[in-house]
Amino acid sequence: MSLRKKIPTPRLIPTFSVILGLVILVYALASFPTSAQAAPSFSAPRQEDKPNNDFCLACHQEEGLDKTLGKESLPVTINPTEFGNSVHSKEGLLCVDCHTDISDYPHPDVKVKNVRDFTLSFTETCKECHEDQYLKTHDSVHQKALDEGNKEAAVCMDCHNPHTQTRLTGQTSGELTPAARLHIPETCAKCHDDIYAFYKESVHGNALTEEGNTDVPTCIDCHGVHNIQSPTTVTFRNSTPFLCAKCHTDSSIMDKYGISTNVLDSYVADFHGTTVKLFEEQFPDQPTNKPVCTDCHGVHDISKPDNPDTGIALRENLLVKCQRCHPDATANFPDAWMSHYTPSPENFPIVYAVNLFYKFFIPAVLGGMIFYVLTDIYRRILNRIKGVKHS
């Protein structure tokens, strides 16, 4: 159903407008003293010369309402219940706080000729209240894509529907609530649905979507939020071990699942990790051919190491990973990597034995040497005191 059909007959418009105008005028005059103190807080008294939300919803709650923009049509129905639950409604925002060009009916003409441009024309609007987040998005890959002419790149409203967005952060804590975390991947999936398909099957994504476990990382825990950086840069890759380590060295998260927090240390102790750590410190933006976490564990499709199909605790699965960089590697090769284990009599006993040997061999040899040297020094001093020539 088109909006045009709903328009009252032309004769009625002047009458309606006059009445409405008078009502507003009276109202505005009556409330003039309070309206003068326009406060920044949403819940503060508002200028009451603006039409209230019920006034707008009177028309806009109509199902199937849309507006033609060029060849496209923009749905303009607002579900009063959904809107009522939204943070904007609860904080007392008026429709016309965002739709600033509208104050009356008929609405002014929309200049843009397609739906996407109409959406894009509102980005500045969010800045009015959400300046921090707005400025952050300017450093994001999305903004970069937008600047390069990709109009599909996400803007505020693509992730946060202003008419339905509920509160995401704790009222007092300011932290993202677990309930909000639960739905983040779905939001990103609106565009990145191929990645979401992998994520959902991964150890992290599965726990989130199937078990509602919010200990696992959602998209934004690795990619950031608002100022999302490109994950394909060398800098991002080189810093991966420290990104994963944020959670994986945190025993308050890992202990619950019996996962080792020694993964970063054991990685850095190994040839690959030693190199990446030393390299990253000096050349964070230069590529290295040594692997980071994701090269073996995967990115969005990270599976449990003991997963029978893909788990890299299984040597044949790991060998495939090894061969990405070591094409000539054969069956014994994966054991050259200690799989984050600290050598012990059970795991990597030869390495354990070698370490044990040197643990005693080094002090024994050096101790013997030091002892002999000390006796030699002692004797020489003694001989000098006695005036005896040392032979």
Add this chain to the structure above:
Amino acid sequence: MSKKAIDKPVLYERFPLWRRIEHIIMVLSFSTLGLTGLPQKFPDSGLGIAFVQGLGGIENLRTIHHVAAIVMMFGTAYHLLYMGYSVLVLRDRMSMLPSLQDAKDGLQALLYNIGFAKEYPKMGRYTFEEKMEYWAFVWGAAVMGATGFMMWNPITATKYLPGEFVPAAKAAHGGEAVLAVLAIIIWHMYGVHIRRFNKAMFTGMQTEEEMLHEHPLELEEIKSGRMRHKPDPKTLRKRQLIYFPIAAILAIAMLGGIYGFINTEETALKTIPPISVTATPENGAAP
């Protein structure tokens, strides 16, 4: 007696030029290996990190380490060929071989130092301290060479050995490195630099007084004329004709060995193939 020697020092050749060059090669390669190796063993130490960065990064550091290792391999090959010449052609006495006497000398020296023996042991061309250091170096070079090979060529190594040998080699290489560097600092530094700055390895010569103190048996031998004489020119020529072809073959074999050490395998690709953003295709997770 010693006064006379000082007034008119008689010099005895201890190390010919070739030996001194060999020593310099080993000093340079050993120090470089130690300095570029230990920061890799201790990547968390601030000093190690600073050193790595000073040398242009970890990859540069490894290249320097590898070059120094190659230099030491050449030094070792040279040493073996030289030893062959010394033993087979010149028929020098194998005075570096350890013997029971060395153990006795060591014990006596210790007892003397702590006051339980009257005399410091009289020793010959190489003292027990020098032999100990030489053989420690031989042991160290063998361990470092074998474990170094496994780390340099892990793919080749794991074709014949269990994979675990590679991290075990790394552990041994690191342990042995710490041992070698500290042993040099304690034993070698004290023995030839601190106790008395022994310049014989640089000048090649020792005075009679020094000989009397450190190698009295050798001195006695020289003075009594019981030293082995150099072979006469005719015999020397004959032996050389036999040894040189053998040495050439050995040299080629060892050069081949060094070449193999360096070029056995292309361990890893220089650039990692990028992982697809969506998934790693090879693990089969891709639908």
